[in-house]
Amino acid sequence: MSFTSEVKEELVSLRLGDSCCTLAEISALSFCLASFSLRGRGEVLLNYTSQSPTVAKRLVMLFRFFGHKNIGMSTRRDNRFGGRRFTVLTLSGNDARAMMQRIGVLRLEQGVFQYRNIPQRTVRRICCQRxxxxxMFLGVGNISLPEKAYHAEFILPDKKRAEFLLRTLQLQNMQFSMYKRRSSYVVYSKNSGEIASLLATMGAVRALLRFEDIRMLSQVKAKALRSVNCDQANLSRQIATAQKQLEHIDHIYKFAGLTALPDNLQQLARLRISHPDYSLKQLGSMLKPSKSKATVSRMFKQIEEFADNISEHIPTTSREVKT
Ligand SMILES: [Zn+2]
Structure with a gap:
């Protein structure tokens, strides 16, 4: 499975947020995947076309959240894309009209749909920006395998939508760039720090841990090559320890959420996620208030015990959707 598919699988498994966020998510997916067409007697069809069955599943979840049960589904092969299969989900009639008005981009004026700018309110809140x-990532996002090169991109059909995404990323303190590729606009970053932030912002924590693992290993390898006197055994031990700690943190994240940890341990867990290559001493100096190496080691022991005590029962908030 590609890293992108892995990230998307994880995002789709996240439970739907508050209705403000759910609206922001369906708006983004609509702006990048939907097209509309008119049939006889003024009937409107809203078609969402995606190559990914995972994304189609998320769309069905979102449609149902807004009470749309009549969802048409078909697949088609596109010869321009080497005969790839696409899933097309269709809302029609009142469902289509309601969705268009909800996302506020198209309005009916004298029987004709008018395109408007993307409403700012879509991303007014921090939760909704995320x-x-x-x-957008589910619709048109891509992260290339970090083993090869760090690269994240979103491919959008027009400048307006690309700029809107660029601004939204900036609101979340991420600096992406934009360029025109044939008839599309690409919003991208080649900076591993920005890509890690992107994963964290979207809530793809498992993917983030894997990404950081790879990032850590390549940093550690680079450091090892640079330093002739590097103590290999010590380094390997440090990597193995950090790896174990990340596994405990990942386990807690998956089965209880990091917020289940006491504040001091939570702070340490987050520091470890963003600095997998730091020593206990370095992590201790970053804690507020700062802690000694021995205390940090005890705190990781507590995190480990916390992880061990969680039964492997998911509190289940995500709703199963059969498509
Ligand atoms: Zn929100």
Whole structure:
């Protein structure tokens, strides 16, 4: 499975947020995947076309959240894309009209749909900015395997939508760039720090841990090569320890959420996620108030015990959707 598919699988498994965020997510997916057409007697069809069955599943979840049960589904092969299969989900009639009005981009004027700018309110709140970015990534996002090169991109059909995404990323303190590729606009970053932030912002914590693992290993390898006197055994031990700690943190994240940890341990867990290559001493100096190496080691022991005590029962908030 590609890293992108892995990230998307994880995003789709996240439970739907508050209705404001759910609206932001469906808006983003609509802006990048939907097209509309008119049939006889003024009937409107809203078609969402995606190559990914995972994304189609998320769309069905979102449609149902807004009470749309009549969802048409078909697949088609596109010869221009080497005969790839696409899933097309269709809302029609009142469902289509309601969705268009909900996302506020198209309005009916004298029987004709008018295109408007993307409403600013879509990303007014911080939670919604994240949901919007997640929706965009599900629709048109890509992260290339970090083993090869760090590269994240979103491919958008027009400048307006690309600039809107760029601004939304900026609101979340991420600096992406934009360029025109044939008839599309690409919003991208080659900076591993920005890509890690993107994963964290979207809530793809498992993917983030894997990404950081790879990032850590390559940093550690680079450091090892640079330093002739590097103590290999010590380094390997440090990597193995950090790896174990990340596994405990990942386990807690998956089965209880990091917020289940006491504040001091939570702070340490987050520091470890963003600095997998730091020593206990370095992590201790970053804690507020700062802690000694021995205390940090005890705190990781507590995190480990916390992880061991969690039964492997998911509190289940995500709703199963059969498509
Ligand atoms: Zn929100």
């Amino acid at each position: 949901a919007y970015i997640r929706g």
